Amino acid sequence: MEEIDLKYNKNYYSVMANKIIRGKQKMTIYEAKLIRILISQIKKDDENFRMYRTDIKNLAEFLGTDRKNIQREIRNVCKNLMRQIVEIESGKDWEILHWVSYAKYDSETGTIMLMLSEEIAPYVLALKERFTRYQTKNILTMQSFYAIRLYELLQMRIGMDKKKTMIYQFGISELRTILECEKKFKQIGEFKRFVLDIAIKEISDRTEYKCTYECNKTGRIITDIIFYLELKEQEKEEMEERKEKQEDLDIDDLIDQLREIIHEKLKTKEYKAILEAANNDVELIQAKYQLAKKQKKIDNLVGWLIKAIQEEYSEPIEKKKVDSFNNIEARQYDYEELERALLKH
Secondary structure: OOEEEOOOOOOOEEEEEHHHHHOEEOOOHHHHHHHHHHHHOOOOOOOOOOEEEEEHHHHHHHHOOOHHHHHHHHHHHHHHHHHOEEEEEEOOEEEEEEOEEEEEEEOOOOEEEEEEOHHHHHHOOOOOOOEEEEEOHHHHOOOOHHHHHHHHHHHHHHHHOOOOOOEEEEEHHHHHHHOOOOOOOOOHHHHHHHHHHHHHHHHHHHOOEEEEEEEEEEOOEEEEEEEEEEEOHHHHHHHHHHHHHHHHHHHHHHHHHHHHHOOOOOOHHHHHHHHHHOOOOHHHHHHHHHHHOOOOOOOOHHHHHHHHHHOOOOOOOOOOOOOOHHHOOOOOOOHHHHHHHHHOO
């Protein structure tokens, strides 16, 4: 089993399937943070879990607590994590999963080792759709488990809402179930005071959003909670910067993948042109490149690939020949204009 050091980076993300975000969970604040730190270590191309190790000093810093405190509590935290579950429901179907499958402490080195359970692998590894992604740093300073869970629920809605209206409504019964409060804080005043008010304050104080809420009544009974989110101005600017950097990183990664596929010396702008034509679909480009290798004569590979993508070639074209990258007509490419646009990225 591969062992790697647990790392914390402010730009690391926790990524989980929406089914887990909606699932019933009950943990202490340390347990919740530790699970999300472990999940944040997963890379997008990971196919299996690794064994993560860290010393107590670093773990205390990750969790925002005193070293002596975590040294005293770590055994109980790990024992509880081995028992902690998430309940996922889909209609009448349900599934119960453990979070952690292994924990070990080495007193000589002061090192703790943890491994996520294979049971949750389908919900955190290689996710393609219906998942929630947020920067782990936003929950590590929180002191309320309910704040973490509500933040995740709101992030899930933001990710699903392409219009980003920033207004989200939950049925109070649904919210109680997800937060494991069906039998706790039964009076709405208690639920607001000990769950919602604390969670809202922490989200507003510690994350990128200002958050408020109001109760919606049907007759005299409160049936729904409506949350209002407003992105802080500084965060708007930082998110735009992160988005631009991420786009650059993604393009660079895709170009590296193409270099492994296309055994020709191409310029970066040519790789970008091919990716633009294929909407960044590397598998599509690979399929057309395999087709190109069967083509008898191609005077310009880049032009041929773009045309093959645009016109959906499914077999070698005997009578068609692309003599120049500049002669592609399907999408009215102006190479100089395209080049200028590509150089901006």
